[in-house]
Amino acid sequence: MSEPLFGIDGARTELELERWAAGVAAKAERYQDMQRQVTAVTSTESSRDGIVTVTVDSAGALTDLRITDQARTLPGAEIAALVLNTMRQAQSRITAQVTEIMQSTVGEDAQTVDAVVSSFRQRFPEPEPEPPQHDHVRERRIGYNEEWD
Structure with missing residues (x-):
């Protein structure tokens, strides 16, 4: 997941923030899934x-x-x-x-x-x-x- 490019223009910044937030959410979900699976071992x-x-x-x-x-x-x-x-x-x-x-x-x-x-x-x-x-x-x-x- 690459770092977002903020400040270029308003529309691009908003898109980058959304992409970055979606990446963070997906990563958090993977870690929660990992934790559930490890706990069930x-x-x-x-x-x-x-x-x-x-x-x-x-x-x-x-x-x-x-x-x-x-x-x-x-x-x-x-x-x-x-x-x-x-x-x-x-x-x-x-x-x-x-x-x-x-x-x-x-x-x-x-x-x-x-x-x-x-x-x-x-x-x-x-x-x-x-x-x-x-x-x-x-x-x-x-x-x-x-x-x-």
Whole structure:
């Protein structure tokens, strides 16, 4: 959007003001659309073994948590680690979605796109890889009293 040419003559100034105002309004609309789309972003991930599935919103907050009955064979600390690792994985996926939205709505404003995307990358970095899966059957035989099952 180029700067308006004011003061050349009254009619031209009026046309330039209208063009400039329309451009500003269109830009504001694109930014509002971007904000609506970013706010609506969600990310769902499952643990490698499928025991835990989490959904997070654009702020990274947990909005859904599902744990299968297979979790009964795991120690509590392992379930907690699965939940946290899976949540971090879901959060790290938010940045890619936000990047796409930013580029499609306000991509001509590279400085804003870079600032917003960088903010999301800092808040939601790629998580550490999941720890290796354990042999749950072996753990059950060793770690649990069969009478409690």
